[in-house]
Amino acid sequence: MPISQPRFRGLLAAVLALACTAAPACNDSPTAPSAVTVVAFGDSITAGVGTTGDNDYVSRLADRTGVAIINAGRSGDTTASALARIDSAVLARDADIVIVFLGGNDLLQGVPVQQRITSITSIVQQIRADGAAVILVGVGSGAIDPFEGALAGIASQTSSTFVPAVLDGIFGVSSLMADLIHPNNAGHAIIADRIEPALRAALAVVGS
Numbered sequence: 611m612p613i614s615q616p617r618f619r620g621l622l623a624a625v626l627a628l629a630c631t632a633a634p635a636c637n638d639s640p641t642a643p644s645a646v647t648v649v650a651f652g653d654s655i656t657a658g659v660g661t662t663g664d665n666d667y668v669s670r671l672a673d674r675t676g677v678a679i680i681n682a683g684r685s686g687d688t689t690a691s692a693l694a695r696i697d698s699a700v701l702a703r704d705a706d707i708v709i710v711f712l713g714g715n716d717l718l719q720g721v722p723v724q725q726r727i728t729s730i731t732s733i734v735q736q737i738r739a740d741g742a743a744v745i746l747v748g749v750g751s752g753a754i755d756p757f758e759g760a761l762a763g764i765a766s767q768t769s770s771t772f773v774p775a776v777l778d779g780i781f782g783v784s785s786l787m788a789d790l791i792h793p794n795n796a797g798h799a800i801i802a803d804r805i806e807p808a809l810r811a812a813l814a815v816v817g818s
Contacts, residue, residue: 646816648679648809651692651700651733652711652747655801656683660792668709670802671809680705688715689729696733701740707812708737709805711747711776713756714791727760734768743815744770745808751775771808776801 650656650668658666658681664673672679682699684692689712692699700708710733716726730746737744746765749756754777757764765772777793779800780786786797793801 646677646707646813647703647705648677648707648709648813649682649700649703649705649742650679650709650711651696652683652709653687653692653715654683654685655714655792656681656709656711657685658683658798659685660788661795661798663795665795665798667798667801667805670799671806674802674806675809675813677813679709686715687712688719688721689713689726689733690716690721693729693733696736700737700742705737705740705742706816707743707745707809709745709747709809710734710737711749713749717749717754717756718791723756723758726756727764730757730761731764734764734770738768738770743812744768745805745812746770746772747776747805748772748774750777750781754778754781771812773805773808776804 650671654660656666656668658668664670666681668679668681668683680703682703684695684699687695692712710730712730712733713726734744734746744765746761748761751774755775762772762774764770780793780797783797786793786800788794788797
């Protein structure tokens with residue numbers, strides 16, 4: 611006896627409902643991997659100085675990806691002082707992904723370039739040796755590149771992801787800056803735009 615169309619649709623709906631009960635992944639929307647630890651390691655920009663509310667780039671990335679991000683930014687950090695606290699700030703957290711965004715204070719304080727490069731290299735190497743993926747973020751290009759072009763090579767040598775010059779087009783633009791050094795909410799939105807693709811790619815690898 612043929613099944614009527616309304617009855618067929620009812621049976622089909624029941625089968626689909628049962629399948630989705632057995633497989634929660636029936637949801638069409640992409641979901642972030644559970645139990646992923648992401649750390650943002652940096653200076654005052656990472657800490658959110660110059661922003662209001664949850665408009666710093668770290669909070670924006672967390673909102674966009676649905677993954678909580680530990681903000682390990684500290685105002686005033688140079689690459690050397692960040693390196694000195696890497697054990698407690700990063701390695702002790704057993705991170706899966708670490709966003710490293712440093713160098714601005716080295717530039718402001720006139721730290722010798724080779725010392726900056728040595729410190730940032732050690733930071734990335736230690737994080738990679740601990741098993742976490744690294745997203746290495748460049749401050750800027752030309753005169754506002756604290757590492758004078760060295761970050762791309764460091765990223766390549768350590769199998770890290772390099773996001774270049776995130777402050778280009780932000781630094782010095784009054785509508786995007788809270789003061790002479792720190793981007794405002796709008797500036798942080800652009801920083802998040804520039805880091806987000808790399809973070810999503812890293813999350814996809816961790817979740818695979």
